Amino acid sequence: xxxxxxxxxxxxxxxxxxxEELETLKPYCDDPIGWYTTMRSHYKNILNxxxxxxxxxxxxxxxxxxxxxxxxxxEIEDMFGKPGGIYERLESVLPQGYGKNSGIQTFxxxxxxxxxxxxxxxxxxxxxxxxxxxxxWEDPGSFGNRSASHSIYLNDDFNGGIVEFRKGYVIKPExxxxxxxxIGAEFEHRVTKVLGPNSRHTLYGQCWSDLNVxxxxxxxx
Numbered sequence: 596x597x598x599x600x601x602x603x604x605x606x607x608x609x610x611x612x613x614x615e616e617l618e619t620l621k622p623y624c625d626d627p628i629g630w631y632t633t634m635r636s637h638y639k640n641i642l643n644x645x646x647x648x649x650x651x652x653x654x655x656x657x658x659x660x661x662x663x664x665x666x667x668x669x670e671i672e673d674m675f676g677k678p679g680g681i682y683e684r685l686e687s688v689l690p691q692g693y694g695k696n697s698g699i700q701t702f703x704x705x706x707x708x709x710x711x712x713x714x715x716x717x718x719x720x721x722x723x724x725x726x727x728x729x730x731x732w733e734d735p736g737s738f739g740n741r742s743a744s745h746s747i748y749l750n751d752d753f754n755g756g757i758v759e760f761r762k763g764y765v766i767k768p769e770x771x772x773x774x775x776x777x778i779g780a781e782f783e784h785r786v787t788k789v790l791g792p793n794s795r796h797t798l799y800g801q802c803w804s805d806l807n808v809x810x811x812x813x814x815x816x
Contacts, residue, residue, distance in 0.1 A: 596688055601764045604743065604777030608688065611773035612747055616681065619674055620646065620749055624699060624796040631658045633700075640703040640710070640789075641728070647671045647697045671697065681798075689775060689802055690743045696800035699749070702728070702756055704791040728786040730761070733778045740804045745775045747798040755790035768795065 598606045623629075629650035630642040649666035651659040659665075675681045675697050686693050733744045748768040758766040758774070761783045766774055776782055789795045 596684070598688070601766075602762065602782070604690075605760075605764065605775065605782060607766065607772055607774045609769060610771045611684070611688075612681070612749075612771040614771070616674060617749060617770055619670065620699070620796075620798075623671070624701065624749055624794075629658060630701070640705045642701045642703055644699045644701070645697070646699055647675070685745075685773075685800070688773070689745060692742055692803040692805070694801055694803055696798070698799060700746075700797050700799040702786065702789045702795040704753065704789045704794045706791075730783055730785045732780045732783040733776055735778055741778055741801055742804045743775055743777055743802040745773060745800055745802075747771070747773045749796040749798065750793065753789055753791060753793045753795050755787050756795035757787045758784055759787065760784045768797075 596608050596611060598608055600606045623644065623646040629644050629646075631644075632639050633641045633643055636642070645661050647667055648661040649668060651661075651665060653659055673680070675695075681697075682695050733741070735741050748770055751768050751770045756768055758768075762781070776784070
């Protein structure tokens with residue numbers, strides 16, 4: 596697992612995930628059931644899923660946020676948690692303080708018609724529809740102890756969805772690639788619009804400088 600450094604703290608490892616791991620996760624990426632829209636998604640196109648948990652739903656049909664004791668998917672649990680599994684390999688290469696995470700984050704491919712239909716006209720202007728995620732940087736979080744974030748690409752059968760940094764670095768997703776991004780405005784970046792024909796799927800996670808890690812809830816995730 597060779598790290599390729601673009602800058603201090605900004606690096607990637609190709610083929611971090613094994614082909615069989617990508618194939619195991621693919622059905623969960625393709626399944627339209629079990630997704631929820633993240634708070635930062637203007638166009639309802641940034642979605643999360645918990646593949647380790649069997650989806651449970653509220654009375655109104657919305658997805659329940661997983662809690663301890665909910666039914667789990669043993670196949671996924673084993674793949675992440677076994678010796679030499681994804682969690683162990685991540686801990687061996689990421690900065691100290693990796694918070695175990697198995698959530699899939701997807702930038703859904705949306706047609707221009709879908710984006711126009713779903714956008715909130717009072718909050719989103721025409722110019723904003725060009726990108727899946729506009730310029731931003733990884734901040735330290737509400738506790739000030741987030742030290743890095745990372746993504747593992749689960750597929751690359753799409754156009755667009757490229758990570759561009761203000762400093763000029765460009766990362767084109769490759770299935771299985773792990774990318775580590777440091778905290779701070781120096782590494783401001785954006786993700787270009789996903790142009791299809793498929794959506795862009797990743798495993799997303801974070802590292803923390805101490806164990807005082809805030810727990811996400813349905814209201815802030």
